Amino acid sequence: MPPGYHGCYLRIDVSTGRAERVPLADAVLRQYIGGSGLGTRLLLDEGGATADPLSPDAPLVFAFSPLVGTPLTTSAKFAVVSRSPLTERINDALAGSGFALAGKRCGCDAIVIVGRASRLSVLVIDDGEVRLESAEDLRGEACPVTEEKVRSRLGADFRIASIGPAGERGVRYATISHDRRHAGRGGSGAVLGSKNVKAVAVRGTQRCDWADPGALVELSRDVSQRSFGPATAKYRELGTATNLLTLNRFGALPTRNFQRGTFEQAPNLSPAELSARYPRARASCVACTIGCEHLYELNDAGVRVEYESLFALGSLCGVADGGAVLRALQRCDELGIDTISTGGTIAFAMECVERGLLDEPWLAFGSGDAVLHAIDLIGRREGIGRMLAEGSRRAALAIGHDSLAFAPQVKGLEIPGYEPRALQTMALGFAVGARGADHNRSGAYEVDFSDKVDRRHATIDSVRHAIDTEDRSALMDSLILCKFLRGVFTDFHAEAADMLTKVTGWDVTPDELRTTARRIVGAKREFNLMAGWTPKEDTLPERFLTAPLPGDPAAALTRDRLEELVAEYYRQRGWTNS
């Protein structure tokens, strides 16, 4: 077993409470590293591609990585990997902080959960020993309350990942929450809820050796030092919320369900305006030197604000009241639901109301109260919330009248805050993304905000850039390192190879890591093929392919052009479209 690893995963059947340690071959670890890569491999091996994601047979993987527990900044992260109940394709969602450290100290490189407990339970993993405890007293509790209660019951050194009421009720975009952060996208909270597991509590003492501890500490110190510089200043000083004004200036801020790319009242939602009304504080994950979290005080609690949440519950729903957006965000955190999918699905429903396809006149663009009410209905699965809890694609299929054309999703996953017609390399990244439209698995917006491409006129040359960002994301998500660190590296692959070598003792080269990234992206595709993927899924909703972005005639993307880009993407990947 190489340093940095325990060489096994813990497989737990919550139907029986039985746990076993399953060995992991060195070759598998080297080929898939950890995090998203290792999680995808384990999910394939466990038959996760063909099981109904909400059935007892469906595996749910918590995957750590060789860097977890090292002094490398931002490395305290874990991946949750499963088949998504929202998309029925691969879903890998990442979150940070102490759960990763404590989970790995249980003596395993991953935890695989299958089965369904006979009652709502807390899955306790205490230094590798596994037991189930009743969580009936926690039924309906919000995520932060659940963490607090479980920790007070078990001990302060336990770290907890939990679901909120939405996960218990099978909302298809429910999250798994830990320490105010969420493995947010794709509905992993619904998968855990379907197993009758309210929370996973971990504590451990088993640490891994490192191949070259002295050199690793030295390297870590250097990376940390660089993380204090200009490359991360935006995250540290302003938070991602500042993107809202930038995207708005470029006409790329999704507004009123992608009907426009600018929001006249966007300045109301800027960090400057929000912090003038709601005191702002900063926080960070464990073992992070960036400290990107900006918490705005609301009702004596800090609400973490990120750009994606702000756009989804703000401009996308036409809401300009910063207080209403903060309350909506806080409610999503308590219920344990993905803010992007929540905002996307509500905005879609608002447009349906506007078009006369839904008879819910209260659900109007611009109404913060309507967004809050809709969130509560989703969390309770009551009234229209029953349909909206299914996500925008399923809602569109239920509503009919060609509403799928403007349901803001790819493969069922709601589109993040980047207008595809105004950012066309990102549009390609969205279309081909294995887990659907996602900015964390394809960072192609970076390319659009550079002189490498014309952001409103993607060409064949854009494709290689989209592939590069997708591959780099796969690598960062498998190592695992926070993407906010990406700007500090001058040669990411060389530095990542150096990190991995110092931890594991493997003689890793940059080229090996490039091959590894392609292998991981390929494994996700293999999963999707087994799960029933077809080529017609690699596209965008009709809205984006039939008319230019209102207010910006140059921002036009045709079906023919997107298909040409997708075909070139397959060609460069060496894939066929079947």
Added chain:
Amino acid sequence: MHVEFLGIPRERAGVSEVEIDAETLGQALTTLAARFPALRELITAGGLHGSVAANLNGDQFVSDPNTSLAAGDRLLLLSADAGG
């Protein structure tokens, strides 16, 4: 010409926009560094720090200091990593 600041460049400049005279991107950056000392961290001899991007009129991203600027141009300086 008109310069708009977004993200960290706005934080450093302390204003959201300013008028300057410049015929090239390089001249514009030199002028801005002189007027707003806090921007010097982001403006190097060769152009811009990698964390900052420059754009003309919301259309074209530019990095070559010799890029010509016209009187009516709007130069945008923004944090390059515009994503979440």
